[in-house]
Amino acid sequence: MEKSLTSLQNPRVKGFAALKDKKQREREQLYLVEGVRAVDTYLSCGDILQTLIYDDEIPLPDVALDLVFAARKKGIEVLPVGTNAIAKIADTEHPQGVIGVARMGDADWRAIVDEGEGDATVAAAPLLLLDGVKDPGNLGALLRSAHAVGCTRIVTLPGTVDVYSPKVVRAAMGSLPSLQIARMTDTFEELGARLNEEGYRVIGTDLDGTSLYEEDLTGKLALFIGSEADGLSFDASDLCERMITIPMPGKTESLNVAIAASVILYESLRQRLVRK
Amino acid sequence: MEKSLTSLQNPRVKGFAALKDKKQREREQLYLVEGVRAVDTYLSCGDILQTLIYDDEIPLPDVALDLVFAARKKGIEVLPVGTNAIAKIADTEHPQGVIGVARMGDADWRAIVDEGEGDATVAAAPLLLLDGVKDPGNLGALLRSAHAVGCTRIVTLPGTVDVYSPKVVRAAMGSLPSLQIARMTDTFEELGARLNEEGYRVIGTDLDGTSLYEEDLTGKLALFIGSEADGLSFDASDLCERMITIPMPGKTESLNVAIAASVILYESLRQRLVRK
The missing domain is CATH 3.40.1280.10 (SPOUT methyltransferase, trefoil knot domain)
Structure with missing residues (x-):
């Protein structure tokens, strides 16, 4: 079982939260995807997701748990974090317990x-x-x-x-x-x-x-x-x-x-x- | 010249601010219209506006001043209020200095x-x-x-x-x-x-x-x-x-x-x- 990141000072938590900022997105070539339905879609689109972050301090709804299992099965990094950390990373008030970290797919x-x-x-x-x-x-x-x-x-x-x-x-x-x-x-x-x-x-x-x-x-x-x-x-x-x-x-x-x-x-x- | 309402406790200021709430709207049969362009449209639609509220503590842009003059000319009540009062009444962060109070026009x-x-x-x-x-x-x-x-x-x-x-x-x-x-x-x-x-x-x-x-x-x-x-x-x-x-x-x-x-x-x- 992955170890849960609960500290808001954890560098990865801070790094993901910083993706709300354009400059940081460009540097990392990553962006955030919030909400069960959107993350579900991203999971079915090749290897666009780098990481799936989920809240392991609340009982996740089945649809969110399904995403966690599906991500593990696809070999995507799955990262349990605390509710406070999810709240810090998310742009929405209610991120539904899961956030995807997706690779930018800029075309020429x-x-x-x-x-x-x-x-x-x-x-x-x-x-x-x-x-x-x-x-x-x-x-x-x-x-x-x-x-x-x-x-x-x-x-x-x-x-x-x-x-x-x-x-x-x-x-x-x-x-x-x-x-x-x-x-x-x-x-x-x-x-x-x-x-x-x-x-x-x-x-x-x-x-x-x-x-x-x-x-x-x-x-x-x-x-x-x-x-x-x-x-x-x-x-x-x-x-x-x-x-x-x-x-x-x-x-x-x-x-x-x-x-x-x-x-x-x-x-x-x-x-x-x-x-x- | 109308006297400016600056107190947030003024009953009229409180009454207008309460129009953000549905129950109060139903009681008064009034609703709020924010922003220069929308208020302009309402001014040209018969006698739908009951009151035009404007901020008299900031220099209003010409478009907003035009609305104040037009409302006075049409015999609509024009109410100068303080910036704080405007902020309390408005739903938006930047109401552009003018808010209309419109009569509901429910049809059957x-x-x-x-x-x-x-x-x-x-x-x-x-x-x-x-x-x-x-x-x-x-x-x-x-x-x-x-x-x-x-x-x-x-x-x-x-x-x-x-x-x-x-x-x-x-x-x-x-x-x-x-x-x-x-x-x-x-x-x-x-x-x-x-x-x-x-x-x-x-x-x-x-x-x-x-x-x-x-x-x-x-x-x-x-x-x-x-x-x-x-x-x-x-x-x-x-x-x-x-x-x-x-x-x-x-x-x-x-x-x-x-x-x-x-x-x-x-x-x-x-x-x-x-x-x-």
């Missing part, structure tokens, strides 16, 4: 862009370019939708909240391991050149574009999604060949950004289903 | 259901029945989408979070005054009988229904949306004539409930636009 943005070639299935779902989505809950919900709709290639641009922050991971509900996500730090010029070279039709959203329902959203498509407050940056708009608008007969100013992106991704799916 | 669910008759525009957008949406952020985002897509008739069923709670109001981004919302407390039998009588096609969502894209979502439609964790209640499912499913080629378990509802409402809009 050029590889993601290039993958539009060849594989028809991949080419069919848009390449998603996130230009400054700020709210972690929005980004997480957006990633969850992207996963659901089968849009697995995602590039986040500078100004977008970090995909590995605890709140994003939580709202993404276990979607991260199924997605290829690149956090681009190069210039928009480089991105634009590559998209052009690879023959993408680049589409953005604004308030006076073509109606979503009048635009062809099939084929080799790159879709820009802007920030909650300001929409697309000038640099991103500049790369867009076409602008589309989600009709709002209710005369509101805007939709939640995760909802707007989901409505567009689903319309693209619908068009692809109809043309099959 | 029978009137909302009956309204499907006669007016073709109203009949065209589905009647939305919310069956146990629990998260305030989700309900708010859903109401914002409903407003955007022109779906203005909404009935919340028992188990749904209160639409006037501060987090719902905030996420709804000023949509509430443009919607007719009824909080039903009668039985599902009564609701079912009325829907039937009025000739609605009642549609619910589950995991093995007809694809969203193969269902006719035009005409006189009532759409049930279930809870985040459990979907539709047994009682609600029982009233549904048809079940639809949002395709998830990504093999996820589910979408965020506000996103799922928005995707369905937008597909219904698309079908109505195409058939016009």
Whole structure:
């Protein structure tokens, strides 16, 4: 039986707790996954989990115990800790007694862009370019939708909240391991050149574009999604060949950004289903 | 010039702060609206605002000052308070210096259901029945989408979070005054009988229904949306004539409930636009 870590000064406990901080995540190339359902999903996704931390001072519910057994069986490090230590590591108030420590799976943005070639299935779902989505809950919900709709290639641009922050991971509900996500730090010029070279039709959203329902959203498509407050940056708009608008007969100013992106991704799916 | 209320013990300050509590809201038939943009929207919606509270101990930004002037011009009570008092009343950490106190505008669910008759525009957008949406952020985002897509008739069923709670109001981004919302407390039998009588096609969502894209979502439609964790209640499912499913080629378990509802409402809009 593993020995339980109860001291808040234990270096490993401190190390895991520090993963709430972006710098520490980058240094360790690790991030935290909280909650039974999300950890369950991660366990079934290859060897993405490095460690499973669980609270051995409370009676764990069966679903959490199952995860501990499954992790041991897969040879993943299982680490019993005290309730105080779990509370220190966790970002949520009620982490349900288990926390996963996952390896970051950063993809290279050029590889993601290039993958539009060849594989028809991949080419069919848009390449998603996130230009400054700020709210972690929005980004997480957006990633969850992207996963659901089968849009697995995602590039986040500078100004977008970090995909590995605890709140994003939580709202993404276990979607991260199924997605290829690149956090681009190069210039928009480089991105634009590559998209052009690879023959993408680049589409953005604004308030006076073509109606979503009048635009062809099939084929080799790159879709820009802007920030909650300001929409697309000038640099991103500049790369867009076409602008589309989600009709709002209710005369509101805007939709939640995760909802707007989901409505567009689903319309693209619908068009692809109809043309099959 | 109004005299500023700075004491946290002032009965009016205490009374407004108590509106964060549902019981107090019901008693006073008032609720709080925080933030410059939301208050601005409320100001342009008839006489829904009873009072505008503002912080007179800080230099207000111009947008907030404009609201104070506009409220005075409309004859709405304007109440300067201290920064501490604003902080006590507000639910958010940064209320931007202004808080509106709005009159609840509960609609009668029978009137909302009956309204499907006669007016073709109203009949065209589905009647939305919310069956146990629990998260305030989700309900708010859903109401914002409903407003955007022109779906203005909404009935919340028992188990749904209160639409006037501060987090719902905030996420709804000023949509509430443009919607007719009824909080039903009668039985599902009564609701079912009325829907039937009025000739609605009642549609619910589950995991093995007809694809969203193969269902006719035009005409006189009532759409049930279930809870985040459990979907539709047994009682609600029982009233549904048809079940639809949002395709998830990504093999996820589910979408965020506000996103799922928005995707369905937008597909219904698309079908109505195409058939016009």
